[in-house]
Amino acid sequence: MSLLEVRQLSKRFGGNIAVDQVSFDLNPGELLALIGPNGAGKSTSFNMVGGQLPASDGSVLLDGKELLGLSSRSIVHQGVGRTFQIAATFASLTVVENVQMALLSHHRRVFSFWRPAAGLYRDEAIQLLGLVNMQDQAERPCSELAYGDVKRVELAMSLAGNPRVLLMDEPTAGMAPAERHALVGLVKQLVVQRRLAVLFTEHSMDVVFAHADRIIVLARGKLIAEGSVEQVRQHPKVQEVYFGSGKTMQTDVSPEVKS
Ligand code: ADP
Ligand code: MG
Numbered sequence: 001m002s003l004l005e006v007r008q009l010s011k012r013f014g015g016n017i018a019v020d021q022v023s024f025d026l027n028p029g030e031l032l033a034l035i036g037p038n039g040a041g042k043s044t045s046f047n048m049v050g051g052q053l054p055a056s057d058g059s060v061l062l063d064g065k066e067l068l069g070l071s072s073r074s075i076v077h078q079g080v081g082r083t084f085q086i087a088a089t090f091a092s093l094t095v096v097e098n099v100q101m102a103l104l105s106h107h108r109r110v111f112s113f114w115r116p117a118a119g120l121y122r123d124e125a126i127q128l129l130g131l132v133n134m135q136d137q138a139e140r141p142c143s144e145l146a147y148g149d150v151k152r153v154e155l156a157m158s159l160a161g162n163p164r165v166l167l168m169d170e171p172t173a174g175m176a177p178a179e180r181h182a183l184v185g186l187v188k189q190l191v192v193q194r195r196l197a198v199l200f201t202e203h204s205m206d207v208v209f210a211h212a213d214r215i216i217v218l219a220r221g222k223l224i225a226e227g228s229v230e231q232v233r234q235h236p237k238v239q240e241v242y243f244g245s246g247k248t249m250q251t252d253v254s255p256e257v258k259s
Contacts, residue, residue, distance in 0.1 A: 081163030
């Protein structure tokens with residue numbers, strides 16, 4: 001039994017089938033990339049697994065337990081985290097305060113801006129910032145951070161829930177290539193060190209090929225290929241559907257990012 005088992009997952013929007021009987025497994029210590037052209041059904045798949053969107057059909061098992069039908073909040077509490085997007089309202093808070101907020105939320109405590117206990121979960125927050133190499137910037141307001149650093153704070157915040165599975169839909173959107181490599185490389189380290197199971201989407205094939213343990217490919221809602229970097233790189237269906245037939249796959253292909 002795998003940690004996460006997605007089976008025949010499907011989503012219909014009216015007459016359109018956005019995700020069509022998709023099945024895959026995810027295990028601890030594994031960085032799994034979900035790739036495919038825009039509109040392939042990647043985000044819809046994430047949203048069904050995370051409980052943001054009801055599935056039309058299928059099953060998502062965590063340790064053999066059905067997640068479909070649970071609220072997104074209880075799915076998080078089952079151990080399936082998502083990349084946290086720092087809300088604009090938190091930009092005035094410091095880096096460490098943002099992570100403390102995520103810890104407070106995980107422990108279901110209400111955050112108060114005037115609370116006397118500013119030290120609540122502070123040590124844990126600093127520790128999480130250490131994991132993403134942001135401890136030196138703990139006291140800076142998030143509004144002052146470089147974009148790549150904000151992303152690392154988001155990662156620390158999503159680790160606050162101590163997830164076993166982490167879902168990251170386009171975690172490097174808007175980043176320059178070097179930053180993309182750095183962030184996904186960091187995620188890969190956490191996957192190895194903490195035995196995390198991570199599913200992520202990424203537009204840059206360079207980044208995917210450099211860091212992913214395994215790749216699954218969606219096209220028009222269907223899973224068309226699955227395997228190691230080498231297997232997927234050479235898969236004829238991937239060459240044809242993802243990059244257009246007749247072309248060889250370029251490792252620096254980076255389709256335009258959807259706004
Ligand atoms: P990707 O993330 O791979 O780019 P999406 O999962 O966002 O693709 O979209 C897959 C398909 O489902 C697209 O055709 C998109 O237009 C459609 N779709 C996504 N969300 C909705 C929605 N809320 N209502 C109707 N159609 C949707
Ligand atoms: Mg998407």
